[in-house]
Amino acid sequence: MAPLPSKYDKQASKYTLDRRIPGAFEGETVTRRRFMTGTAHGAGIVAAASFALPALGFAIGPIFKSTPHRWETAGPTDMFPDNNYVPVVITLVPGIGEVGKGTVYLRRKNPAIDTDPYDRDMPYIAITSRCAHLGCPVRWVDAAERFICPCHGGVYDLLGRRVGGPPVRPLDRFYTRVVDGYVQIGSRFSVNSELRRFSPRDPGETLDGIGQYLYPSRPSIRR
């Protein structure tokens, strides 16, 4: 008599009947034990995913949400000369009170100074007070004709281009327009060292060379 096939045999048949599994029936390939194990694991995965995935999406959702475009009125047009900056405090982030306010340095566009080809359509130059190094507040020092950052010594010239210290790109700017004799300040944008425009990056992200690819525009800042 030939020996009975062992269920641990490598050459065992895929049919449970051939493997002599108790309760097997004709044509069955998946045992009931294996089916129940798979079902229980699958149900566990579905149950865990049903709370974990929405929670994860809830937490990382803001990454994909874009910021709406807003205009803030800065002041009457005759308030701003074309050779010096006037600081204006505007609301940059609405809804959070004092924390959402920030200083913007504003002057009228001067064709003798603003010779770069990128800002031709804007009547006023609005420069942020946020340092392009790590985001500290810079201030315009009239005597030195420089923007100077108190944190790590970043220095910028009249156009906001870096002349010293650790910043990796010029100071960011804002879109401007004139409505009924009042200057309005719109969204922020970043510039590279040639003052070419990019969507608003965070401080510390260079835009020269491969920088614009290492720090790409992303959904939360794209307009």
Added chain:
Amino acid sequence: MPKLPKLPAPPLPGPLQTPPPRPGEGNGKVGPLDHAANGGIAVVDWVDERTSLSGAARWMMFRKVPKGTNWFYTLGSATMFAFLNQAVTGVFLAMYYRPDVSGGAYESVRYITNDVFLGQFVRGMHKWGSTVMVVLVFLHMGRTFFFGAYKYPRELNWVIGVVLLILTMVMSFTGYLLPFDQRAYWATVVGVNINGTGPLVGPYLSDFLRGGAEFGSTTLSRFYAIHMLLVPGLIAGLIGAHLYLVAKLGTTAPPWSKAEKDVELRKSEA
């Protein structure tokens, strides 16, 4: 009326019965202290009979340690107690703190510091305790490194320790924003922007931390949730794994202790 026979007293529950004196113990009298001690033993026995916890406790507490174990080996426990201090004081600070960007957060911290009974003390314990914990983590790491205690088979415990170090840093970073004064705000602006300088993923990490492209109304509550819910749970769980591996693998002898020669071997060599 005939005198009825007295009913037998119902049996007292075990712990309340007077135990017989142990052989060779005292004069047979049982005082109230003995009752108290026996009551305590009975409670422990009741729990142990249903959980078998005493075996686990013995396994954890009564381990063999190598000769030469010294005060440097207490730095890990010291770090854990610093964490427990942070956890306990943090829970009670959360009873008064409000993560409200439009002035409420700063006001609640001012209220804790100036008006709450012992508020300045508990907040001080939390604030200085965080520095103590960071210092102790680094001392503990240095001890492990210089004693060579990270080598086989303890590499995984070193890896867990590094994750705990990073989580401690996350706690320091997220906790720094919560007082919401000028220093907290600008330090966090700088810190988030340092995260953002990582190429490709950095800007997305900044968006995640701020909850958007700008430092907004949800940033503070995000930091608060990470600081008091997400990371403490991870740290507590990983400390458990860290301690389990310490008990499982044992501690190392200090590098300057020499292996003792077998007594029989020494005899045969002489």
